[in-house]
Amino acid sequence: MTAAGRETARMLVPPPLLYLLVLTAGYFLNRRWPLRLFPRQTPAVVLAGLALVLVGGGLALWAVLAFRRAGTSPNPLAPARALAADGPYRFTRNPMYLGLGVAALGVAVAFNALWPFLLVPAAMLLSVPLAIVREERYLEKRFGEPYRDYKGRVRRWL
Numbered sequence: 001m002t003a004a005g006r007e008t009a010r011m012l013v014p015p016p017l018l019y020l021l022v023l024t025a026g027y028f029l030n031r032r033w034p035l036r037l038f039p040r041q042t043p044a045v046v047l048a049g050l051a052l053v054l055v056g057g058g059l060a061l062w063a064v065l066a067f068r069r070a071g072t073s074p075n076p077l078a079p080a081r082a083l084a085a086d087g088p089y090r091f092t093r094n095p096m097y098l099g100l101g102v103a104a105l106g107v108a109v110a111f112n113a114l115w116p117f118l119l120v121p122a123a124m125l126l127s128v129p130l131a132i133v134r135e136e137r138y139l140e141k142r143f144g145e146p147y148r149d150y151k152g153r154v155r156r157w158l
Contacts, residue, residue, distance in 0.1 A: 007079055009138035011131040014076050015097045015123075018130065019104045022123040026108065026116025035114035049110025056103030062088050063095035076131065083143050085150050093136075093154050097127055124157075132156065 013021075038045050066087030067074040073081070074096065088095035101124045108117035139147045 007138070007142070008077060009080075009131070009135040011076060011134045013126075013130045015127045015131050016076075016100060018123045018127055019100045019120070022119040023104055023107060023116050026113060026119045029115035029119075030111075030113040033115075036112045037109060037114050037117055038112055041112045045112055046110050049106045049108070049112075052106025052109055053103045054106075056099045056101065056106055058099070059088055059102065060096045060099030063099060066095075076135065080139060080142055083139070083147060083150065085154075090154065092158055093151065093156050094127075094132060097124070097132070098157060128156075 063084075064074040066084045066089055069086065070082040070084040072084060073079075092098055101120055104120045104123070105117060108114075108120065136151065140151070
């Protein structure tokens with residue numbers, strides 16, 4: 001229970017913060033030991049990175065809108081009021097986190113920086129025990145059989 005008496009997933013690190021931390025770490029590693037993804041920074045590289053940012057951001061936004069339509073908060077630290085299973089949630093149980101990961105990869109590509117590109121998959125892996133497993137446990141307790149059915153139909157990532 002939270003201080004206000006509202007039950008939540010009680011995640012250790014919210015995934016948006018985790019992605020921000022790995023991008024920041026990647027930035028500092030890249031400043032200290034610069035490594036490029038591609039031999040040269042070209043407009044095509046920048047555009048490819050921006051396209052990934054837009055795709056990832058679009059997926060995350062679509063997920064937020066699905067939460068709003070379902071009548072619940074997209075804030076991972078707030079209590080769930082409803083189960084979102086439409087929109088991108090038909091294809092992945094974590095479209096916001098997946099979208100953040102794709103957008104973060106896009107930032108790394110746009111800046112042609114290897115370190116953040118390598119760290120983003122680590123953030124995705126770390127988000128499982130630090131946040132996703134806790135969310136899934138909470139949602140199963142909160143919604144019971146409907147959530148277990150949903151979990152059986154839809155993959156965690158893709």
